[in-house]
Amino acid sequence: MAEEKKEIDYTLANPDTLTKYKTAAEISNTVLSAIVGLVKEGATVLSLCEEGDKLLEEETSKVFKGKKDIKKGVSFPTTISPDEIITPLTPNPEDTTTPEWALKAGQVVKIQLGAHIDGFAAVVGSTVVVPASEGAEAEITGEVADLLLATHYINQAFLRLILPPSLHPGAEEGKVVKPPTQTKINSILSSIAKTYGCSLVENTTTYQFERNEIEGKKKIILAPSEGTKGEGHPEIGDVWGVEVAVALGDSGKLKPSEYKPTLHRNTGVTFHLTRDTSRKVFNEVRTKFGSFPFSSRHLSDQKAAKFGILEATRHNVLRQYEILVEKEGKMTSKDFSVVAITKKGLSIISAPPAIDLEKIKSDKKITDEEILKLLEMPIGAPKKANKKKKKAGASADE
Structure with missing residues (x-):
């Protein structure tokens, strides 16, 4: 198994x-x-x-x-x-x-x-x-x-x-x-x-x-x-x-x-893009950048990117x-x-x-x-005071 x-x-x-x-x-x-x-x-x-x-x-x-x-x-x-x-x-x-x-x-x-x-x-x-x-x-x-x-x-x-x-x-x-x-x-x-x-x-x-x-x-x-x-x-x-x-x-x-x-990111929205170039561009985005922001200049085919980003943005697949x-x-x-x-x-x-x-x-x-x-104020966790109870009759110096 x-x-x-x-x-x-x-x-x-x-x-x-x-x-x-x-x-x-x-x-x-x-x-x-x-x-x-x-x-x-x-x-x-x-x-x-x-x-x-x-x-x-x-x-x-x-x-x-x-x-x-x-x-x-x-x-x-x-x-x-x-x-x-x-x-x-x-x-x-x-x-x-x-x-x-x-x-x-x-x-x-x-x-x-x-x-x-x-x-x-x-x-x-x-x-x-x-x-x-x-x-x-x-x-x-x-x-x-x-x-x-x-x-x-x-x-x-x-x-x-x-x-x-x-x-x-x-x-x-x-x-x-x-x-x-x-x-x-x-x-x-x-x-x-x-x-x-x-x-x-x-x-x-x-x-x-x-x-x-x-x-x-x-x-x-x-x-x-x-x-x-x-x-x-x-x-x-x-x-x-x-x-x-x-x-x-x-x-x-x-x-x-x-x-x-020129800065965009994948929104995670699912939509069937109609253009072949748009799908190609989006697949490149998903593969290279995931959901992180990217610059359009980093796409391999700038001509396709111009139209692909336009359609993907229009349908909220990409956010600009x-x-x-x-x-x-x-x-x-x-x-x-x-x-x-x-x-x-x-x-x-x-x-x-x-x-x-x-x-x-x-x-x-x-x-x-x-x-x-x-x-x-310090941004670290506060130090916990030692609050052990003293026995009755114990001196403050003990």
């Missing part, structure tokens, strides 16, 4: 799961660092995206060699979004209407990319300022400093707000503590943004991550528009992709741009990421981290590089005591 195949545990209870997440994160963080080093005046968005994707492929090919049953590769193509563009931007050179997007000194640029190992994705995003000269590390002041500090502190507060109550310092065993509501989360983060003359970008969504999925069922929506709401709350055993997007000023509202979307923008010239920022919630607290899987607070100067400061206390 054939031996029944044992079902693999893909939760965090299996140590291999966290190992794969962290291996993917090492790759993502390494590539992010390399691309940040290439951000300079004159560099184009396309050239940086192409280099990032090449590095992601090269680095993932070096790990888990010889394990044919473990797929690995890009979980989020390299995207570079300058100034008012908030949506991850990854141009396709086949589109003749695409601008060159050569970077200029002083521009605020958002970088996002990700790798995956066996479907466990580590996406990371960071905001950088294009230096005035190569290798320059001058002080950052004014509105740019305000924007970067707002993003940093909002991200730090958000990480603490998603800690389950049982992991909060001082949590008492048996005491039922409710997690903060999404309304409360929005109130605190909006207050930080306002301190720095900024606002949360409307409908910024943080999703639970799962194997082969970076947009799970549970989600937290920052600055939700009318009729939009989050679902569920973080729990021990979850992995979340924490996204923070901030805009200068008090708006934070976005509008579609005239640029053609509309290129959304703030007002022209308005600076926006974005950070993206992936965290695992364990019994020991938050395990930071991938995260933007730490900013040098000594070089970012602002005359604005957080003064709200509740927020300051929150920012001081």
Whole structure:
């Protein structure tokens, strides 16, 4: 009698799961660092995206060699979004209407990319300022400093707000503590943004991550528009992709741009596509990218892709990421981290590089005591006090 195949545990209870997440994160963080080093005046968005994707492929090919049953590769193509563009931007050179997007000194640029190992994705995003000269590390002041500090502190507060109550310092065993509501989360983060003359970008969504999925069922929506709401709350055993997007000023509202979307993902919706080319394109998407986002420039037949993506998008088989923008010239920022919630607290899987607070100067400061206390909270599990009962008559020194 054939031996029944044992079902693999893909939760965090299996140590291999966290190992794969962290291996993917090492790759993502390494590539992010390399691309940040290439951000300079004159560099184009396309050239940086192409280099990032090449590095992601090269680095993932070096790990888990010889394990044919473990797929690995890009979980989020390299995207570079300058100034008012908030949506991850990854141009396709086949589109003749695409601008060159050569970077200029002083521009605020958002970088996002990700790798995956066996479907466990580590996406990371960071905001950088294009230096005035190569290798320059001058002080950052004014509105740019305000924007970067707002993003940093909002991200730090958000990480603490998603800690389950049982992991909060001082949590008492048996005491039922409710997690903060999404309304409360929005109130605190909006207050930080306002301190720095900024606002949360409307409908910024943080999703639970799962194997082969970076947009799970549970989600937290920052600055939700009318009729939009989050679902569920973080729990021990979850992995979340924490996204923070901030805009200068008090708006934070976005509008579609005239640029053609090039970032797509498989929705999992079943529909019989009528064109042979559409089916061929979709099969390539499913085989090469699974349910992870991809750039249209990575499809082998660009002519077929043009029509195949159109039909697949029309029937919701593929979803396109509309290129959304703030007002022209308005600076926006974005950070993206992936965290695992364990019994020991938050395990930071991938995260933007730490900013040098000594070089970012602002005359604005957080003064709200509740927020300051929150920012001081450790993200590890609280240490349980030794509460052994003393015998009657025992001295305090015993």
